[in-house]
Amino acid sequence: SLSERLESAFKQLKGEGRISEINVASTVKEIRRALVDADVNYKIAKDLTDKIREKALGEKVLTAISPGQLMVKITKDELAELMGGTEAELELKANPTVILIAGLQGSGKTTFSGKLANFLKTKKNKKPLLVAADIYRPAAIDQLKVLGEQIGVEVYSEPENKNAVQIAENAIKQAKANGNTVVIIDTAGRLAVDEVMMAEVANVKAAVKPNEILFVVDSMTGQDAVNTAKTFNDRLDFSGVVLTKLDGDTRGGAALTIRYTVDKPIKFVSMGEKLDTLDVFYPERMAQRILGMGDITTLVERAQAQFNEEQAKKLEKKIRQNQFDFDDFREQLQQIKKMGNLKDLMAMIPGVGKAIKDLDISDDAFKGIEAIISSMTPAERSNPDLIDGSRRKRIAKGAGKDIQDVNQFMKQFEQMRQMMKSMNKLGGKGMRGMPMR
Ligand code: GDP
Numbered sequence: 001s002l003s004e005r006l007e008s009a010f011k012q013l014k015g016e017g018r019i020s021e022i023n024v025a026s027t028v029k030e031i032r033r034a035l036v037d038a039d040v041n042y043k044i045a046k047d048l049t050d051k052i053r054e055k056a057l058g059e060k061v062l063t064a065i066s067p068g069q070l071m072v073k074i075t076k077d078e079l080a081e082l083m084g085g086t087e088a089e090l091e092l093k094a095n096p097t098v099i100l101i102a103g104l105q106g107s108g109k110t111t112f113s114g115k116l117a118n119f120l121k122t123k124k125n126k127k128p129l130l131v132a133a134d135i136y137r138p139a140a141i142d143q144l145k146v147l148g149e150q151i152g153v154e155v156y157s158e159p160e161n162k163n164a165v166q167i168a169e170n171a172i173k174q175a176k177a178n179g180n181t182v183v184i185i186d187t188a189g190r191l192a193v194d195e196v197m198m199a200e201v202a203n204v205k206a207a208v209k210p211n212e213i214l215f216v217v218d219s220m221t222g223q224d225a226v227n228t229a230k231t232f233n234d235r236l237d238f239s240g241v242v243l244t245k246l247d248g249d250t251r252g253g254a255a256l257t258i259r260y261t262v263d264k265p266i267k268f269v270s271m272g273e274k275l276d277t278l279d280v281f282y283p284e285r286m287a288q289r290i291l292g293m294g295d296i297t298t299l300v301e302r303a304q305a306q307f308n309e310e311q312a313k314k315l316e317k318k319i320r321q322n323q324f325d326f327d328d329f330r331e332q333l334q335q336i337k338k339m340g341n342l343k344d345l346m347a348m349i350p351g352v353g354k355a356i357k358d359l360d361i362s363d364d365a366f367k368g369i370e371a372i373i374s375s376m377t378p379a380e381r382s383n384p385d386l387i388d389g390s391r392r393k394r395i396a397k398g399a400g401k402d403i404q405d406v407n408q409f410m411k412q413f414e415q416m417r418q419m420m421k422s423m424n425k426l427g428g429k430g431m432r433g434m435p436m437r
């Protein structure tokens with residue numbers, strides 16, 4: 001992966017006392033190769049590494065950091081700059097704000113439309129209307145309806161109408177009548193760039209004059225993603241890019257190159273199929289991810305979004321009074337699950353992404369534990385000390401588990417409680433706001 005390659009390039013610098021022309025040259029060459037292999041176009045990779053070299057040579061190496069660390073920092077800053085520097089917000093002033101979604105078939109438009117509606121509803125206090133303007137596949141309407149139901153957002157469709165422009169216009173009329181503040185128009189895509197599709201989206205654009213046109217692209221398609229972006233931008237002059245399928249260890253090439261090529265900001269990144277896994281695109285964080293530095297900021301934000309102050313205080317109090325029980329434990333598990341896919345979450349921790357990339361860590365990991373807790377009586381859950389040998393047997397049976405599984409889980413839970421107790425004795429501060437330690 002790109003981050004692994006860059007890491008090994010930086011390792012060459014280890015132990016060097018200062019940055020010299022010679023060792024910068026070889027590191028920079030390695031960075032360039034790693035970027036090209038990650039599908040970054042050669043010219044961009046060269047421009048970028050030229051800048052990195054210039055900066056590195058101009059820099060004094062402070063004793064506190066190694067030349068390798070300094071190169072990582074310089075590279076991170078340059079990568080972030082290449083991706084736009086700062087985040088780009090959606091333009092949401094118009095009422096209703098009309099957002100047109102465009103991109104190839106399978107890029108994730110419909111999924112993103114659902115995620116965006118959910119994001120605008122829950123984070124921006126908007127009342128969105130989703131519009132099914134994919135007139136070619138009847139299943140597309142149902143897909144959007146299912147998404148709309150999950151997030152409690154209305155979906156506009158006209159199953160009999162084969163005119164995407166009319167559907168979009170009618171939807172906006174309805175939105176105005178019903179007080180919807182955002183209209184998200186999900187359009188049809190083709191497997192490859194195709195004139196009929198382009199003309200159709202362009203016609204919708206001309207008719208409804210959207211406030212935002214978001215181009216959705218599958219980040220796993222590398223250099224193709226960049227070419228497609230260019231074609232769509234030439235025709236639609238879109239206002240922003242959405243990178244989908246950025247889950248796990250996707251190559252960073254698309255994120256790095258698209259901004260530079262079309263000079264339009266990446267506004268969102270989509271990771272996974274859960275509807276609450278849409279993130280605003282932060283160039284700095286993406287640069288950190290590409291370099292394998294993890295993305296702690298996003299992780300903490302996800303945690304904060306799921307974990308409200310009141311719950312945190314209640315939990316803190318229970319921990320302080322040594323009253324942490326199985327009900328609390330189960331609540332914690334549920335919070336973590338709501339934050340998104342476990343593997344994606346762990347990958348945001350610096351250094352962990354690489355270590356777990358081949359492991360099968362699914363949300364099923366929690367299932368056994370949840371079954372065990374569910375098999376307890378309310379009295380047992382709130383008073384773990386009650387659980388003796390015969391109760392353990394009964395719990396195991398109810399959960400469809402072996403007694404050893406229950407014993408092991410009880411042991412872990414007890415260790416956790418002991419740790420909490422000893423932290424309380426130390427008078428540890430700062431438990432607030434963090435789910436489970
Ligand atoms: P559309 O044809 O552009 O509307 O694409 P869809 O929204 O129907 O998505 C195509 C496929 O990609 C579906 O199976 C989605 O579940 C999947 N998908 C969409 N977004 C993501 C994502 O961010 N990550 C992953 N892993 N899959 C995604």
Ligand code: MG
Nearest residue numbers: 109110134140
């Ligand atoms: Mg679709």
